[in-house]
Amino acid sequence: MKWIKYIAVGAVLLYTVLCSILYLFQESLIFRPRQLASDYVFERGEEFFIPTADGVNLNVVAFRKPDARGAILFLHGNRGSNRRSFRQTQALMDASYDLYLMDYRGYGKSGGEIASEAQLYADAQTMYDTLLRHYAEQNIVVAGYSLGTGMASYLAAENNPAHCVLAAPYASITAMKNLWLWMVPDFILKYPLNTVENVARANCPVTVIHGQRDDFIPYDMAEAIKQAAPERVELIPLPNEGHRGAILDPTFARTILRLIE
Structure with missing residues (x-):
């Protein structure tokens, strides 16, 4: 029947449009930067910029x-x-230990725009290389929260820090997509950010802190990361915390202080 054919064609067109929109606008879905004025002054700390290989200042x-x-x-x-x-x-x-906070491209007072996973990883490595000029690698701890856990785990896999701490990590952005948009093919994503694979390759112990009431990144993703390297991964559940609670709960700071003191 013709109406069945029309429905099928319409469904294919809608599906194609959906995939195209997700591919073209995924940066605005994944990244939510807040820019700061160039003359903004931080109330504490020492501010500086590091240049990337392509001339962007972070x-x-x-x-x-x-x-x-x-x-x-x-x-x-x-x-x-x-x-x-x-x-x-x-x-x-x-x-x-000294503490360093880094803004990604397009965030805060950093220049440029995020365009690829390779770029995100390279920028994190540039920051890490900056630290290596001033600190022995066995005295560097890498910590990430939510999105930042993908880059933190990458640094742990590509380098040899003393420890890696991940608060509210995702198994991968691909796994996050599949929670809601399982019908969209994985190759659409430019940012798979596979934390499980990174942790499996990590060259240091990893501590995972995750709220068991997290309704954004499910707790079972933390368990999947634990299983990537059971002998090297410590999993600390926070029974009463959600997504933001993983970073605001005192356990996060206490864990890092325990590792460095």
């Missing part, structure tokens, strides 16, 4: 002490900027 805020024993690199979530990271890392600012 904004960094550091909390350094003369007698620091190492460095903590914090990679934030998909919203906000270094200004939001202040609240999330306050308990680490006076630790015995």
Whole structure:
């Protein structure tokens, strides 16, 4: 019957349009940057910029002490900027390790725009290489929250930090897509950010902190990350916390302080 043919053609067209929209606009769905004015002054810390290989300047805020024993690199979530990271890392600012907050491209006072997974990873590596010029690698701890766990786990796989701490991590962005848009093919994604694979390759111990009431990134993704390398991954469940609670709960800071003290 012709009407069945029309419905089938219409469904295919709608599906094609949906996939095209997701491919073209996935950056605006995944990344939610907040830009800061060029003259914005952070209330604490030392601000500087690091250049990428393609000439983009990334904004960094550091909390350094003369007698620091190492460095903590914090990679934030998909919203906000270094200004939001202040609240999330306050308990680490006076630790015995220096603390570094980095904004991704288009976030805060960083230039450029995010365009690929390879670019995200390369920018994180550029920041890590900057730390290597000042600290012994065995004294560097990498920490990430939500979106930042993909880059943090990548650094753990490609380098040899002392420890990697992941708060509210996803198994992969592909797995996140499949929670709601399972009908969309995986190749549409430019940002698979496979945390499970990164952790399986990690060259250091990994601690995962995840709220069991997280209704955005399910707790079972933390369990999947644990299973990627059971002998190297410590999983700390937070029974009463949701997604944001994983980074705001005192357990996050206490865990890092336990690792460095």
